Amino acid sequence: MTHLIAAGGGTNLDADYTVALFWILAVLAVGGGVTMVLVRQAVHSALMLAVVMLSLAAMYAMNNAPFLAFVQIIVYTGAVLMLFLFVMMMIGVSSADALVSTLRGQWFWAAIGGVAFAVLMIVGIGHAAIGSAPKPSADFGNDNLTGLATLIFTTYVFPFEITSALLITAALGAMVLAHRERTSPRLTQRDIARRRVSSGHVMPEPPPGVYALHDAVDMPARLPDGTTTDRSVSKAVTQRDLALGRDPQESVAADLEAEAKIEAETEFEREIEAGASGGDNTQ
């Protein structure tokens, strides 16, 4: 392992390989970050953030930080991002940005500010003389984990202890904030059955999509009297249709039209057939 580290200079990879990998990962990370800011759906933003985090994990590995690379994948991409997705699923995926902008020129000034900040930092850092990395010590090779552990449990032992207090506080805070006091007594099975009978709909809710030409989940079910019922379609699906600008009722109307057309055609064919057979009979 040591000779590999010595051969690679900064990392234990070949120098050209490192440069190529850096540019691939940099393009992935920046592209993922820009897409994350630009896409409308929050779930897509989360997936783009996963791309950024995974490429950063690879960069940690290239920078002789294998422990941080794995922590990045396990904690960030695994736990934190999944927490984001869980919360997104709990409070509704359809919660897109409000379309009304309250600040005028928000995008313009934010972009100006962000680009100005980036230019300022890059120019400042560019003026600072950043030399090439020194030859990696043993801390950066196989002993990375040992070196980190030594530092954490000697020099940084007090911040490490404080971290445990922080985590406990965070867990308690999350429990207190996410806890909801029950204001009404819990419904028993008896109450639910009674409510169902008194509501007049004893049967289970009709499933969506029982049309001949469409079986999508956003198609309302058809009741025995021929009308459609909204109770068969989930509210989330309706919201999604609204967000995407779809109208299932249009498809229903189109279906009915198509059905009428097919019926008219079959009627017409029947008439022709009847006429033909009638002609045969007369001959």
Place this chain on the structure above:
Amino acid sequence: MSPASYIFLAVVLFAIGGIGVLVRRNAIVIFMCIELMLNACNLAFVAFARMHGNLDGQVVAFFVMVVAAAEVVVGLAILMAIYRARRSTSVDDANLLKY
């Protein structure tokens, strides 16, 4: 690759995250942009650690990760409480202090 290029990349990612925080209105996406900024800082710390040839930067990045995890937990819990109260995660809707 010199550590400077990693630091430049970290600056660019940090700026992208900052722009995202400023322009997006969905609180969850704002949180994700903050995570992006924290990740950019971590990348800079790791690059500095390599530049100086010691592991202190990596330890700091490790602590940043811990604090970020705690921050996400509390932040998302607050978000859920706000969503429960006003059925929206848009930061424009939480404006009662204005009046």
